[in-house]
Amino acid sequence: MSNDHIVSEEFPKINAPIHVSTILSEGQLSELFDEIKDLIQSVALNGHFLFANRAWRETLGYSVEEVATLNIFNIIHPDHHLHYQKFLQRMITGDGESVGLIEIPFLSKDRQIIVLEGNVNLYSIDNLPIAIRGIFRNISKRKAVEAEISALKEKPVDITSQNRMEMAPCNNEQLFRGLTEVAPVGIFRTDATGKCLYVNERWCNIAGMDAKTASGYGWIAAIHPDDCARVMNEWDKAVQYHRQFLSEYRFQTKEQIITWILGHAQAERDQNGELAGYVGTITDITDQKMKEAALAESRNLLETIIDTAPVRIFWKDRSLRFLGCNSMFARDAGAKSVQDVIGSDDYQWSWRAQAESYRNDDQVVINSGIPKLAYEEPQTTPDGRMIWLRTSKVPLRNGHQEIIGVLGIYQDITKQKRIYESMRLAATIYQSSNEAIMVTDENDLIIHINPAFTRMTGYEKADVVGKSPEIFRSGRHDAVFYQDIRRRLLNEDYWQGEIWDLRKDGTAHAKWLNMSVIRHPDGRIHYHVSQFTDITEKKKKDELILSQANYDQLTGLPNRNLFKDRLERKIKQSRRIGQPLSLLFLDLDHFKDINDTLGHDKGDDLLREVAARIKSCITGTDTVARLGGDEFAVILSDSVSNQRVEPIASHIIQNLNKPFNFNQNRTNYHISTSIGIAFYPQDGADMKSLMKHADQAMYAAKLEGRNRFCYFTPSMQREAYEKMALIHDLREARGRNELQVYYQPILELSSGRLIKAEALVRWKHSRRGMISPTVFIPLAEESGLILEIGEMVFKQSIALIDQWQKRLGYMIQISVNMSPVQFKFMNKFSWLDELTQLGLPGSCINVEITEGLLLKDSAIVQEYLLEFRNSGIEVSIDDFGTGFSSLSYLKKFDIDYLKIDHSFISQLIDSETDRTLVEAIIVMAHKLGIKTIAEGVETKEQLDLLTQFDCDYVQGFFYSEPIKGKAFEKLLFEQLNRTKQ
Incomplete structure (x- = not known):
């Protein structure tokens, strides 16, 4: 029966996981072991060699390839086979994993006996024995010396000659001492009690003690205090049981020099076989111990590094089952411990969806022997998230360079990928942004621009990099402006605003600029980032709209809104510094006759000339405004009384009395004006009262015959009484059925269909006839009757609406005007409740409000508009373009329609300015998602232009004047019949 067979029966093969320290220490670190002079071997339990270092191979004469084919039973001396089997049995079943020092007689390649002595350990994982590992020294020479000494002791004595009896011991003793003095190891001899009889010089050198001191029991003092008790116990047991003494321990000299030794002693017996003493050796094994400690430390460090490394490490066998991993890998797998991973495969963990891909990569590396390095792959985590890994896999080899599996290392790079993707997105945004972006360094020198910067400014990157942004300055801003920007950036890390710069071609352009500072962690400036959009065209449009909102497009004078703003400012200034002022209201006498006779063109020419003549009568500190139609106003500063006002008023009247000539026939036309004058503060302490009293004075001038001026007097309050009477009649009007609702059709231009109407209230007074809404609506608002x-x-x-829907089968939207008074006092839910009762949607009503209402920006207005929006009621801005306003309310509020005032439509054909304004309003509204309705459309030419401008709806006399409900219904039925045809 072969030795392999014996071992396999007694010690069946164990399929245990191979720990990474075993593989790496004996395989990947073989070069390190080859530098160690001690003989190192690792043998599987079945006797097959796993590894042998260079010192071992050179001592026994085997190559690396030959070691891979060896079985330990083939190279152990046959007389030692049984002893080795018993030793192996003790290693596996004994109390400890180590049995201390052991001597093994090996057969070298040339069949010489090489005796090796060393420490042998059983390597196990989770109590599963894996291999026998040993570190040896070649003690063949020592064993030869010991054999010679033993032969001398056992040499027979000739008892027939006394001389020979006396000489033989002497000769033997002399020979013994001669041999010991040249021996490379320390040699000692004791009696049966352990008392030292002899030590050689080598022993004294190692122990740091002379022979005299070592005699008797003095040798014990050479043993290190920490080892002494153990060594003496082992010595006593050897003496007690007459056994061999073998132990590793330390000597410590008086100079505290510590030496590791291997002590070995054999019993000597007399002729009767009784114990006579011990003869032994000590070998300095300090170097070996230091190397063993370094190796152990290296192995522990390697295992610690593997387990604590900030990467995931795993290794598999050729069947792709896990042999081991570090704790971070186990945590990623969702395992409780590393042991839960060992023996499993990829299909058992949360990344089962990627298992096939992982295993394919593993197999390629194993089959090819070529590493696969630094590639990215996804992984599903135990909690279902998807993460990204950067993985490297290499072939896993044993000490004989055979591939036994695969070793993998990976990192979770999910965060890095997100950062990279964010950076890539930021770079894409940077390159594709419609906003120009410029980056400067801490010295404010340009380091980068994006393509939009080049498109807007004309500057290429090469033109600006390394230069200061000062190269763009237009000269429109002073040093204080730029100093303020720098101060804000230093203190607040941010600045935004409008700035004018130069393009590469030298033209100026307006920019809306946002600047921010990026700082280092220590607070130092790293970069300045500037983002801007070119707002040059926007500013032109805004200025156009602003001009329309604040200036009369016909005369170039401030309009009513700007006039009121200036008057308010003047009053505040006068109040603050005590400077008086006066207000003149002018109304041209019989201007309608000129308009009707000569046409609107000539009327416009006259108004322009009137404006110029009035301006010629005042100074630069005064203000002339056209309030609308043929009404003008003048604000005179520093006019405490009629001493300054009266000459100016007279001069205006005289200038306007001069003839006007508008044609080649030199026909002269004449016009006059009526002027009302009120003083601040005596005639009014605020703008409203001052304007009211100036207006009353103007009407007084008309009543007195026109072409004159009148000062406000208290007697003019009779007009107030007249107003009171009119309000009284208005209160009675509804009861007398004098108030009636008319409906003016609103057409959709794209289809030509009548789909909306505006509800307009009319007052037919029983005595006075039709009273203009401009007269009674203000009275209704003032009195509260508007509710x-x-x-x-x-x-x-x-x-x-309900009636027409039932009769026609479709719904008509009606616009109703809502005054500020209604917003203030009306129950906002009442209209919604009434719509609900009829089952009508909110979209059947469109509420028309004025710009002034939005400019007040009151909480009540906001609440109403929000409620309207939520209920589907649409909102229109009436008379758009006639007020003084910022267009910010168009962004702030949800507006559905802009109603372009009839004053623009009336001049649409004759005035290029009005055409430009109307087109600009329509374009702006559409850009904001707002539809437009043109009011006062009276001619086909106007209609055609509005169609060309893409206006959405029109209303006006060209189609129909305001009509009663029955007449409107007739139009609807006519339209329905046309549709059916």
């Missing part, structure tokens, strides 16, 4: 009137208009309108 009742507005409710009447709304109820009649929705009743008709």
Whole structure:
């Protein structure tokens, strides 16, 4: 029976996981072991060699390839086979994993006996024995010396000659001492009690003690205090049981020099076989111990590094089952411990969806022997998230360079990938942004620009990199402006605003610029980032709209809104510094006759000339405004009395009395004006009262015959009484059925269909006839009657909507005007409740409001508009373009329609300015998602232009004047019949 067979029966093969320290220490670190002079071997339990270092191979004469084919039973001396089997049995079943020092007689390649002595350990994982590992020294020479000494001791004595009896011991003793003095090891002899009889010089050198001191029991003092008790116990047991003494321990000299030794002693017996003493050796093994400690430390360090490394490490066998891993890998797998991973495969863990891909990579590395390095792959985590890994895999080899599996290392790079993707997205945004971006360094020198910068400015990257942004300065801003920017950036890390710079071609352009500072962690400036958009065209449009909103497009004078703003400012200034002022209201006498006779073109020419003549009568500190139609106003500063005002008023009247000539026939036309004058503060302490009293004075001038001026006097309050009477009649008007609702059709231009209407209230006074809404609506608002009137208009309108829907089968939207008074006092839910009762949607009503209402930006207005939006009611801005306003409310509020005032439409054909304004309003509204309705359309030419401008809806006399409900219904039925045809 072969030795392999014996071992396999007694010690069946164990399929245990191979620990990474075993593989790496004996395989990947073989070069390190080859530098160690001690003989190192690792043998599987079945006797097959796993590894042998260079010192071992050179001592026994085997190559690396030959070691891979060896079985330990083939190279152990046959007489030692049984002893080795018993030793192996003790290693596996014994109390400890180590049995201390052992001597093994090996057969070298040339069949010489080489005796090796060393420490042998059983390597196990989780109590599963894996291999026998040993570190040896070649003690063949020592064993030869010991054999010679033993032969001398056992040499027979000739008892027939006394001389020979006396000489033989002497000769033997002399020979013994001669041999010991040249021996490379320390040699000692004791009696049966352990008392030292002899030590050689080598022993004294190692122990740091002379022979005399070592005699008797003095040798014990050479043993290190920490080892002494153990060594003496082992010695006593050897003496007690007459056994061999073999132990590793330390000597410590008086100079505290510590030496590791291997002590070995054999019993000597007399002729009767009784114990006579011990003869032994000590070998300096300090170097070996230091190397063993370094190797152990290296192995522990390697295992610690593997387990604590900030990467995931695993290794598999050729069947792709896990042999081991570090704790971070186990945690990623969701395993409780590393042991839960060992023996499993990829299909058992959360990344089972990627298992096939992982295993394919593993197999390629194993089959090819070529590493696969630094590639990215996904992995599913135990909690279901998807993460990204950067993985490297290499062939896993044993000490004989055979591939036994695969070793893998990976890192979780999910965060890095997100950062990279964010950076790539930022770079894409940077390159594709429509906003120009410029980056400067801490010295404010340009280091980068994006393509949009080049498109907007004309500068290429090569033109600007390394230069200061000062090269763009237009000269429109002073040093203080730029100093303020720098101060804000230093203190707040941010600045934004409008700035004018130069393009590469030298043209100026306006920019809306945002600048921010990026700092180092220590607070130092790293970069300045500037982002801007070119707002040059926007500013032109804004200026156009602003001009329309604040200036009369015909005369170039401030319009009513700007006039009121200036008057308010003047009043505040006068109040603050005590400077008086006066206000003149002018109304041209019989201007309508000129318009009707000569046409609107000549009327416009006259108004322009009137404006110029009025301006010629005042100074640069005064203000002339056109309030609308043929009404003008003048604000005179520093006019405490009529001493300054009267000459100016007279001069204006005289100038306007001069003839006007508008044609080649030199026909002269004449016009006059009526002027009302009020003083601040005596005639009014605020703008409203001052304007009211100036207006009253103007009407007084007209009543007195026109072409004159009148000062406000208290007697003019009779007009107030007249107003009171009119308000009284208005209160009675509804009861007398004098208030009626008319409906003006609104056409959709794209289809030509009548789909909307505006509800307009009319007052037919029983004595005075038709009273203009411009007269009674202000009175209704002032008196609060507007609430009742507005409710009447709304109820009649929705009743008709309901009626027409039932008769026609579709819904008509009706616009109702809502005054500020209604917003302030009306229950905002009442209209919604009434719509609900009729089952009508909110979209059947469109509420028309003025710009002034939005400019107040009151909480009540915001609440109403929000409620309207939520309920589907649409909102229109009426008379758009006639007020003084910022267009910011178009962004702030949800507006559905802009109603372009009839004053623009009336001049649409004759005035290029009005055409430009109307087109600009339509374009702007569409850009903001707002539809447009043109009011006062009276001619086909106007209609054609509005169609060309892409206006959405029109209303005006060209199609129909405001009509009663029945007449409107007739139009609807006519339209329905045309559709059916």
